[in-house]
Amino acid sequence: MSARLDARIPGGPIAEKWDRHKFEMKLVNPANKRKHTILVVGSGLAGASAAASRAALGYQGKCFCFQDSPRRAHSIAAQGGINAAKNYQNDGDSVYRLFYDTVKGGDFRSREANVYRLAQTSLNIIDQCVAQGVPFAREYGGLLANRSFGGAQVSRTFYARGQTGQQLLLGAYQALERQVGLGHLRMYPRTEMLDLVLIDGRARGIVVRDLVTGEVTSHAADVVVLATGGYGNVFYLSTNAKGSNCTAIWRAYKRGAGFANPCFTQIHPTCIPQSGEHQSKLTLMSESLRNDGRVWVPKQKGDARPPNQIPEAERDYYLERKYPSFGNLSPRDIASRAAKEVCDEGRGVGPGGRGVYLDFADAIKRLGEHTIRERYGNLFEMYERITAENPYRVPMRIYPAVHYTMGGLWVDYNLMSTIPGLHVAGEANFSDHGANRLGASALMQGLADGYFVIPYTVGDYIGSTKLERVDASHPAFTDAERAVSERTATLLAIEGKRTVDSFHRELGKVMWDYCGMARNETGLTHALEIIPQIRDEFWRNVDVPGSAAELNQALEKAGRVADFLELGELICRDALERRESCGAHFREEFETPDGEALRDDAHFSHVAVWQYRGENQTPERLEEPLEFENVHLSQRSYK
Amino acid sequence: MKFTLHVWRQAGPTAAGAFSTYEATDISGDMSFLEMMDAVNESLIERGEQPVAFDHDCREGICGMCGMMINGIAHGPMRATATCQLFMRHFTDGDAIYIEPWRARAFPVIKDLVVDRSAFDRVIAAGGYITAPTGGARDANTILVSKSDADDAMDAAACIGCGACVAACPNGSASLFAGAKIAHLGVLPQGQAERRQRVLRMIAQMDEEAFGGCTWHGECHEACPKAISLDVIARMNGDYLRALWTTHEEKQEQGAG
Amino acid sequence: MAGSRAQASLGVGRVHRARLFWQSTVGKKIVMSVTGLIMVGFVLLHMIGNLQLFESAARLNAYSHFLHHTINELLWLVRIVLLVSVVLHIVAAAQLTRIDRAARPVGYRKQDRQAATVASRSMRWGGVAIALFVIFHLLHLTTGTIQPVPYAPGDVYANVVGGFRVWWVTLIYVLAMIALGLHIFHGAWSSIRTLGVSRPRPEPTRRPVATLLAVVLWAGFSIVPLAVFFGWVR
Known part of the structure; x- marks a missing residue:
């Protein structure tokens, strides 16, 4: 194992690691906390909760987001729920079971110690959120309600209608705004991080661009926390917000932070299919729909009859057929791939044949339309708004779409990257989900990182590190600022013929075709040839109108797409090098006789960490071996 | 479908603004209002003009970042619908559409349709x-x-x-x-x-x-x-x-x- | 710092509290609600008094005598309360109008109203119209300054019946009562909500009580000049 990848997992039995570690951590004298500045980039669940928690501890804090308000971060769009091992339903849940399910669901490509801590802190998250006033669903007796979600056999998911992410984020946002009001934290909305600044090998600040005035400035600090979300938009069409981007973590990568498992990108099975070329994003329908909906396609190829005219005997409920014990609740990667298979066989439905039915007719018969409306009313409305079809009458059409990226910057047990002082939280890091994330676990991880891990580990870093005072006049900052301004000027000066979006679409298509739900060596090799060509053309022929000294949305996009064009290549390279199938990473060469993912634990039971080595250099692939002491490595089976 | 858009253009917070008229052609009813705006912006960039600045992010009606006054109605004619969830099928081919930013002293215009909230x-x-x-x-x-x-x-x-x-x-x-x-x-x-x-x-x-x-x-x-x-x-x-x-x-x- | 003013302003002493109340838009609205409801109560009594006209001239004049002589002190008390209410109502309305107008310095090209009613949109001008009417009404029937027909002090019946035979007097009264009805249709409903004592309802804009009140007041007041004008009362 490379010395650069010391995960610093504390010793002792897994259930005691975190408590022991918390005790062993260095504390910072309350009077000294004021003297330390912590920057948080991103204001989603992880960022807002981290910023609010640490400002409350007394550190000087600054928080940055590119949206006009921290409340807009894309965590807000999460619908289904948040897991916690509360076992309020007395159905056999426990911290250990949540831990076990998460490791297994991630197809044994995550770090046991981290996942165990996640399951432990899940308990505190629910308490914390309820205290903040998150209006979770309740039973008539006033206790919290739960549902089972996304392939779990226990009811451990807490939810607030179909807006759980929104409510959790607003809770964190309100806590953050409270700190802003008290003057403990300064918020910088409409501000984008464009570079990370290292001094003596440590992260000591960032360079940002004010998106309204275009001004490029620096912020010096003792610790930088990136909570900038995932990079699903590398596929152009995804369920991410339009603004979601990889720029912050990509610039950190180019400053030396290791990038772990970039090819682990999750395709969510229940999204509304694409309706045409104009499509700008894909909309997710909560996975909770699969609790009551049945997925099917016609048995016959090219069956063009409307769904209600296809008799029961000529329908293929393929998830129930292939996975009798989990059926329609099979994990996301499995459900997505199964949908792709039936569509590849020519049995897909809707325009272009890229869709499968999600049918509520049986559920409505069994439970009544009223109950279905109560459970999914807002989702059905959203579906009808977008497609102009009434899902109470006609089955929904769904198709998988890029949703979440398990990969991200490599972090150790303290959520610190390979650059000392640079911490990474939430979807931006790679830590807890292995090769596939289970439903309702993203919210859990974001809040666990932000509320309950980062506040401790950042204190430990500050307490155990001698940090010289630096300010933004240090040459490292002025150099970085200059580089950022030059890059902006270059983009504006190209004055080519093609819009930024056209390049983004082109990249997205390559990524989806060759590095989407199923991948193979030929396709990936091909993608690795084309992506540099697209990138090359981008830097010769992109047309970015306007100037640098104003609100310039085309310029913002251009900078982000330029980074995606580099990241896309790394994703394909990682997918090519991981010669096995695991979780969401499905290599067609490596499958079991009945078409399931075939892991190669002998060679790939590790985290692949990519280290940047300079422009036009192939990055170095490092490995952090994964050891499974508690969960027995096994072939995942949901049959 | 085809639409004539009258869009409020304002270069900056203190600049004077005015309506500019653009044709939106080849619009499908399955496009959202913002996708229609994307199409207009793409054609503006190709013609060497400045695209219209407007706020948007999640495009699924939950982040609250988008919002325009469409024909004098906030978020347009559909009830309980954010601009990003408004689809062009609710307009009639050939419609003239007036698009303005939110207007309030507490929400000063930053640029075009973008305001400071x-x-x-x-x-x-x-x-x-x-x-x-x-x-x-x-x-x-x-x-x-x-x-x-x-x-x-x-x-x-x-x-x-x-x-x-x-x-x-x-x-x-x-x-x-x-x-x-x-x-x-x-x-x-x-x-x-x-x-x-x-x-x-x-x-x-x-x-x-x-x-x-x-x-x-x-x-x-x-x-x-x-x-x-x-x-x-x-x-x-x-x-x-x-x-x-x-x-x-x-x-x-x-x-x- | 953002929010710090609001956070610091919470040391609430009694004087400070009153100032805080009057300075806030919500406080001013509450003042308008309370004063508005006082005036609604007054006009309701006033209307009931008027309707005695239909019984007999003597009855009406006796009622007037009762007000002016028997409970004269109480009448003055009512007048003072009313005057204070009117002044507060108008001052608060004027200040809020200024604040509301300032809140949108640049208007829309054309705003397509979705919910506002004629009543809600005419509150300001309607209020001004009612104020002007009240002045006219006082000059006509209380002080006798405006004399469409010669004023007979003490003979309310004669003054009313004489005045309303003149077409333009009746017209002014009838138009003013339309303004009053609309003002109350919106004002009575919204006052209760401004005071925060309304129960949550699925359709908060339904207002059966306010509608009934507005119709009764409009009809009860308008019937007098119309009855005189058309000769039903001589």
Whole structure:
């Protein structure tokens, strides 16, 4: 194992690691906390909760987001729920079971110690959120309600209608705004991080661009926390917000932070299919729909009859057929791939044949339309708004779409990257989900990182590190600022013929075709040839109108797409090098006789960490071996 | 389909603005309003003109970042729908569409259709929260919340902070926005300790930000993408009266740190 | 710092509290609600008094005598309360109008109203119209300054019946009562909500009580000049 990848997992039995570690951590004298500045980039669940928690501890804090308000971060769009091992339903849940399910669901490509801590802190998250006033669903007796979600056999998911992410984020946002009001934290909305600044090998600040005035400035600090979300938009069409981007973590990568498992990108099975070329994003329908909906396609190829005219005997409920014990609740990667298979066989439905039915007719018969409306009313409305079809009458059409990226910057047990002082939280890091994330676990991880891990580990870093005072006049900052301004000027000066979006679409298509739900060596090799060509053309022929000294949305996009064009290549390279199938990473060469993912634990039971080595250099692939002491490595089976 | 767009263009906060006219051609009914704007912007860039700046992010109706006045209606003609969830099939081929930014003194225009809504954040910062420092919370199920209270709280908490209520209100009032947060937190048992100071502070901040007052036109509710009920405003006023009546002099002027 | 003013302003002493109340838009609206409801109560009594006209001239004049002589002190008290209410109502309305107008310095090209009613949109001008009418009414029937027909002090019946035979007097009264009805249709409903004492309802804009009140007041006041004008009362 490379010395650069010391995960610093504390010793002792897994259930005691975190408590022991918390005790062993260095504390910072309350009077000294004021003297330390912590920057948080991103204001989603992880960022807002981290910023609010640490400002409350007394550190000087600054928080940055590119949206006009921290409340807009894309965590807000999460619908289904948040897991916690509360076992309020007395159905056999426990911290250990949540831990076990998460490791297994991630197809044994995550770090046991981290996942165990996640399951432990899940308990505190629910308490914390309820205290903040998150209006979770309740039973008539006033206790919290739960549902089972996304392939779990226990009811451990807490939810607030179909807006759980929104409510959790607003809770964190309100806590953050409270700190802003008290003057403990300064918020910088409409501000984008464009570079990370290292001094003596440590992260000591960032360079940002004010998106309204275009001004490029620096912020010096003792610790930088990136909570900038995932990079699903590398596929152009995804369920991410339009603004979601990889720029912050990509610039950190180019400053030396290791990038772990970039090819682990999750395709969510229940999204509304694409309706045409104009499509700008894909909309997710909560996975909770699969609790009551049945997925099917016609048995016959090219069956063009409307769904209600296809008799029961000529329908293929393929998830129930292939996975009798989990059926329609099979994990996301499995459900997505199964949908792709039936569509590849020519049995897909809707325009272009890229869709499968999600049918509520049986559920409505069994439970009544009223109950279905109560459970999914807002989702059905959203579906009808977008497609102009009434899902109470006609089955929904769904198709998988890029949703979440398990990969991200490599972090150790303290959520610190390979650059000392640079911490990474939430979807931006790679830590807890292995090769596939289970439903309702993203919210859990974001809040666990932000509320309950980062506040401790950042204190430990500050307490155990001698940090010289630096300010933004240090040459490292002025150099970085200059580089950022030059890059902006270059983009504006190209004055080519093609819009930024056209390049983004082109990249997205390559990524989806060759590095989407199923991948193979030929396709990936091909993608690795084309992506540099697209990138090359981008830097010769992109047309970015306007100037640098104003609100310039085309310029913002251009900078982000330029980074995606580099990241896309790394994703394909990682997918090519991981010669096995695991979780969401499905290599067609490596499958079991009945078409399931075939892991190669002998060679790939590790985290692949990519280290940047300079422009036009192939990055170095490092490995952090994964050891499974508690969960027995096994072939995942949901049959 | 084809549309004639009259779009408010304004180069910067202090620049004078005016309508510019653009043709949107080859528009499909399955396109969202923002996708139609994307298409117009693509063609503007190809013609060497500046694209129209507008705010948007999630495009699934929840982040609250998008919002335009479409033919004089905030978020356009569909009820309970944010601009990003408005589809072109609801317009008639050949329509002329006027597009303006939210207009309010508290929401100054930054550029074209982009406005500064940071006043909302400051209203929340003034008191729109429950103080619950990380780590000190008791077990979640020790706080009982009746289902109907939880439902009421959720109805109010659905606010996405888009600002359509202010934009639609003839008085530029933020009462629906502030009322929604006050109702959300005030219905729940967890929110009782700060209930009085919350309403006093938020209303003071709302006035400070130069929002207008409520005269019960009801335009805000009609414009709201989440159809938040006018009842939250009545509730806010009731809380305000009660708070003013019962709040005692604080021992020290330290706020509630 | 953002929010700090609002946070610091919470040391609430009694004087400070009153100032805080009056300074806030919500406080001013509450003042308008309370004063508005006082005036609604007054006009309701006033209307009931008027309707005695239909009984007999003597009855009406006796009622007037009762007000002016038997409970003269109480009448003055009512007049003072009314005057204070009117002044507060108008001052608050004027200030709020200024604040509301300032809240939107640049208007829309054309705003397509979705919910506002004629009543809600005419509150300001309607209020001004009612104020002007009240002045006219006082000059006509209380002080006798405006004399469409010669004024007979003490003979209310004669003054009323004489005045309303003149077409333009009746017209002014009838138009003013339309303004009053609309003002109350919106004002009575919204006052209750401004005071925060309304129960949450699925359709908060439904207002059966306010509608009934507005119709009764409009009809009860308009019937007098119309009855005189058309000769049903001589």
